[in-house]
Amino acid sequence: MPFSPPADAPRLAVVDLGSNSVRLVVFEGLARNPLAIFNEKAVLRLGRGLQASGRLNAEGVAQALTVLRRYRAIARAMGAVPFEVLATAAVRDASNGADFVADLQSILPDVPIRVLSGAEEATLSAEGVLCGIPNADGLLADIGGGSLELVQLRAGTVGAAHTLPLGVIRLAERAGGDAAKARGIVEAELATIAELPQTAGRDLYLVGGAWRALARIHIAQTNYPLNIVHHYAFGRDEARDLAALIGGAARRVLERLPGVPRRRIDDLPFAAVVLRRLLRATGAARVVFSANGLREGWYLRQVAPAIRAEEPLLAASRAQCQRLGRDPALPPALLAWSDPLFPDDTPAESLLRAAACWVSDIGSHDHPEYRAEQAFLRILRQPGVSIDHHARAYLALAIAMRYEAEAEAPFLLPALQLLAPAPAARAGRLGLALRLAYTLSAGTPDLLAATRLSIINRRLTLSLAADGGAFAGEAVLRRLERLAQASGLEAAIVTASPASFVSNS
DSSP states (O other), X not given: OOOOOOTTSOEEEEEEEOSSEEEEEEEEXXXXXXXXXXXXXXXXXTTTTHHHHSSOOHHXXXXXXXXXXXXXXHHHXXXXXXXXXEEOHHHHHSXXXXXXXXXXXXXXXXXXXXXXXXXXXXXXXXXXXXXXXXXXXXXXXXXXXXXXXXXEEETTEEEEEEEESOOHHHHHHHTTTOHHHHHHHHHHHHTTOTTGGGGTTSEEEEESHHHHHHHHHHHHHHTOSOOOOTTOEEEHHHHHHHHXXXXXXXXXXXXXXXXXOGGGTTTHHHHHHHHHHHHXXXXXXXXXXXXXXXXXXXXXXXXXXXXXXXXXXXXXXXXXXXXXXXXXXXXXXXXXXXXXXXXXXXXXXXXXHHHHHHTTTTXXXXXXXXXXXXXXXXXXXXXXXXXXXXXXXXXXXXXXXXXTOOTTOGGGHHHHHHSOHHHHHHHHHHHHHHHHHHHHHTTOHHHHTTEEEEEETTEEEEEEETTSSOOOOHHHHHHHHHHHHHTTOEEEXXXXXXXXXXXXX
């Protein structure tokens, strides 16, 4: 019997039917950030041979019919509605693409099957990137097996879009398997897009499995402390060197490189050629990898406009609070309570502090001996699309310190490697402040409201309302002194009348 999801957590599913692979993703909920609860891929190589024959690969077509039956069964069993198939470059370009869609429709009569135009594919991919990087500014490059989509992104808005026949399978076939010949093909295709130099000094956002494989190689080569491709970024020179290495390497050399996905070895030289030519044509200052793309763009179109407009990091943090915290009314109070400690917050720092307040109680149900480490890892390695690596490290460190992690604890090392000294110190100070707040309030906004911090003449003063439920016990004194020391201040505690807290609330 199919699963019936609760009304507040509906499930929806999409199939991305590409030139190289077909993938089913089942999402749960209709929140600001997509939550994938099932993800399965099959490599069919529908686009193999398309350049020469103009037709879909017959073996891939036969396999696709079997795989899509399975995906429909999975979607139905999981209670996913809607369930939709999105076909891209190979199907739209093949002479037998319409016949293939008709065969699919005959075995999936109740499933919408959309053959996307190049513009539609590019736009959905751009919306997917903006789902996780809402202020993206630069050029999106989404590489598949059959095509390369290029989209201008300007401060979070979608601009001109182009589709080029430069997917890794098609490029390899056009070049006869010769990476050197592929360079000229790529250069000629990119030369048809006049606005590429507008990317100079901005970011190049890379989407697609072949790009992600390059990121994994770079992560392994550099011993990067976080094995997460989404939001992974590095500079132009490193990107150029990586592309040169991969583009010129023999297969036996690629097979020995750490981090190389074996199923991508044939594609990597051609993905590297496209990347290097893009860097040259655009003058991009940095590459940023996105795990988001077409599927997340499709998801976001199912979400109500008011929810789509939410700030994604705060939306993700609130969701964690609602799922794992004890009182969703406390985080806004914590944010206001900690204001005196951070009077010069930039907008980015204010956003991180707000997010930290929302996730500050996610270890409440963990074993007390492991709360600090569990909360740290839960934040650092969360699957969320809206959190970059700096934010992961910052929030994880802050919450570990909120749970009294030792500053030298080995598990903190990845965050300390990802953060510069100043933000690391700031995250630690925020964690100490949150720890003091929870000690005073027992995690309740009512008790927190009977306390207040202020800084006057280099003195950090904690004011406690008489009979307000908080008292200056040993734990409070110790934690206040640690916070004051980390802030370069002296500590003091005073008792004030309850009326003074009411008038200032």
